[in-house]
Amino acid sequence: MLSKTSKELFDGPEITLEEMLESREERAAMQKELLHADNQSALLCATMNIPGSVKTSMKLEEVFRTITEAIEQELTGISPNANLYWEKNTGLEYYLLLPMSPQELKAKMVQIEETHPFGRLVDLDVLWQEAEEMKSISREALGFAPRRCFICDKNAKECGRARTHSISEMHQAITQIVEKEEELNNG
Numbered sequence: 001m002l003s004k005t006s007k008e009l010f011d012g013p014e015i016t017l018e019e020m021l022e023s024r025e026e027r028a029a030m031q032k033e034l035l036h037a038d039n040q041s042a043l044l045c046a047t048m049n050i051p052g053s054v055k056t057s058m059k060l061e062e063v064f065r066t067i068t069e070a071i072e073q074e075l076t077g078i079s080p081n082a083n084l085y086w087e088k089n090t091g092l093e094y095y096l097l098l099p100m101s102p103q104e105l106k107a108k109m110v111q112i113e114e115t116h117p118f119g120r121l122v123d124l125d126v127l128w129q130e131a132e133e134m135k136s137i138s139r140e141a142l143g144f145a146p147r148r149c150f151i152c153d154k155n156a157k158e159c160g161r162a163r164t165h166s167i168s169e170m171h172q173a174i175t176q177i178v179e180k181e182e183e184l185n186n187g
Helices: 004-009 015-039 059-074 102-116 156-160 167-186
Strands: 044-048 081-088 091-098 120-128 135-139
Touching: 004 059, 004 167, 015 044, 015 081, 015 091, 015 120, 044 059, 044 081, 059 081, 059 091, 059 102, 059 120, 102 120, 102 135
Parallel strands: none
Antiparallel strands: 044 091, 044 120, 081 091, 120 135
């Protein structure tokens, strides 16, 4: 039986693979447009890491807003050159174009991924433009360990590629992360 939190988290519009692929193309176009407008800045693109056909709900939006607030807190004193928040059926997207180095921005975002209660539920990608090419910086490039799977703690990319865990298992783990944080805040 699904918990109340689980029902709320995954109570949103179902999307198709075609919609997801189209959304990725739109995201890449937005990233290019922002970086083309200011090729001296680093771009943060934050998205939720939610498996399955439901990518957004009111509850997931609450979780995402908590993360975006943490990002803004971490970047206090740095005025963004662009700040965009997209609410889409294919998932929430948050963009910040910042006058700082990609390395410095990525290091700050890794801290959020590692320390924020919802850090494992979000992808905080850092991009920049070099010549006419868009580039991204990995955690490993800065000496950080790869992201860990929120179920088994192995390398998340390996679990994803091998489809080690079912969507149901991943939804259950996401629910537990959210419920744990709610208990701490309400207890």
